Amino acid sequence: MAAEQYSYEPDEIGEWSELKIRIVTKYAQAYSTILANQRYLKHYYIDGFTGGGVALRKITREPVETTAKRILTIEPPFVGYHLIDADAAKASAMRLACAGRVGAQAHCGDANELLPRIFETIRFDKYQRGLCFLDPYKLMLSWDVLQAAAVTRAIEVFLHFPTGDIQRNVLRHDQSTVDPESVARMTAMWGDDSWRQAAYAEEPDLFGTHTVKQPIDSLLVAFTDRLRKVAGFKHVSTPIAMRNKTNAIIYHLIFATPNATGLRIATSILKTESTQKGRPNGNKLY
Ligand SMILES: C[S@@+](CC[C@H](N)C(=O)[O-])C[C@H]1O[C@@H](n2cnc3c(N)ncnc32)[C@H](O)[C@@H]1O
Numbered sequence: 001m002a003a004e005q006y007s008y009e010p011d012e013i014g015e016w017s018e019l020k021i022r023i024v025t026k027y028a029q030a031y032s033t034i035l036a037n038q039r040y041l042k043h044y045y046i047d048g049f050t051g052g053g054v055a056l057r058k059i060t061r062e063p064v065e066t067t068a069k070r071i072l073t074i075e076p077p078f079v080g081y082h083l084i085d086a087d088a089a090k091a092s093a094m095r096l097a098c099a100g101r102v103g104a105q106a107h108c109g110d111a112n113e114l115l116p117r118i119f120e121t122i123r124f125d126k127y128q129r130g131l132c133f134l135d136p137y138k139l140m141l142s143w144d145v146l147q148a149a150a151v152t153r154a155i156e157v158f159l160h161f162p163t164g165d166i167q168r169n170v171l172r173h174d175q176s177t178v179d180p181e182s183v184a185r186m187t188a189m190w191g192d193d194s195w196r197q198a199a200y201a202e203e204p205d206l207f208g209t210h211t212v213k214q215p216i217d218s219l220l221v222a223f224t225d226r227l228r229k230v231a232g233f234k235h236v237s238t239p240i241a242m243r244n245k246t247n248a249i250i251y252h253l254i255f256a257t258p259n260a261t262g263l264r265i266a267t268s269i270l271k272t273e274s275t276q277k278g279r280p281n282g283n284k285l286y
Pocket of ligand 1: 011021048049050051052055065066067068084085086087090109110111112135136137140
């Protein structure tokens, strides 16, 4: 189908985005199957950055169904779905996609504002559970969203950690060239400015010390530690690098959960999908 035939501007995606769509959909299938079997539990799918339902493969422009669109068709179904996108045309396309699924709602708005309110409706004490996918284009997620998810003790999260955007726009060797707006976005996602301690270190030299940029692993380890120790997720996966054809890291996918079984299943899917032969990711995690 040509792009003009969509009621919204479909995103163009690379192979790394298709990998992410497969990973999250595969986990959602396992999650829904397991939770539907525990009849006293009610399980929900929440997506903060849904897209319009179809994206287009770069170069060939072949249509690829997005994560939320696929998850809407999973059997057994979730009890409810909250699908958010800030783009009105994408949200209304998803509203149409929701029509065939009981309990599915598409919302147009800012995920950072809407998600904490939706999370409050998922009550651990009422046997409700949620799987949430947070897949922004770049640094645009607020730490408050992650904190609000963890506080429920009922919500698991797949998170797109925008490594490429951070490397390009925040962690420059020459900090004087960084736009203060990028720093503010980084601090908003991190929850405070302690990311600086993970990103840079003072190293001794002949004249005293100088600031040295640390490898990206240092930032990833610090962020997963924060998800555990500050947000309060009991279990957090190793971040999995999503790479382009030239093996450059575009972003990392991280899974955070209150549930040990969830972590075991997600880790197995992350590893299997990202180490399959022919994938640019190879078997490198970072
Ligand atoms: C990377 S795409 C999502 C791709 C999708 N998750 C998939 O599986 O293909 C990011 C989406 O976030 C939307 N978006 C951007 N800013 C947003 C915000 N503040 N709140 C909610 N959605 C936003 C964009 O319109 C875009 O559709």
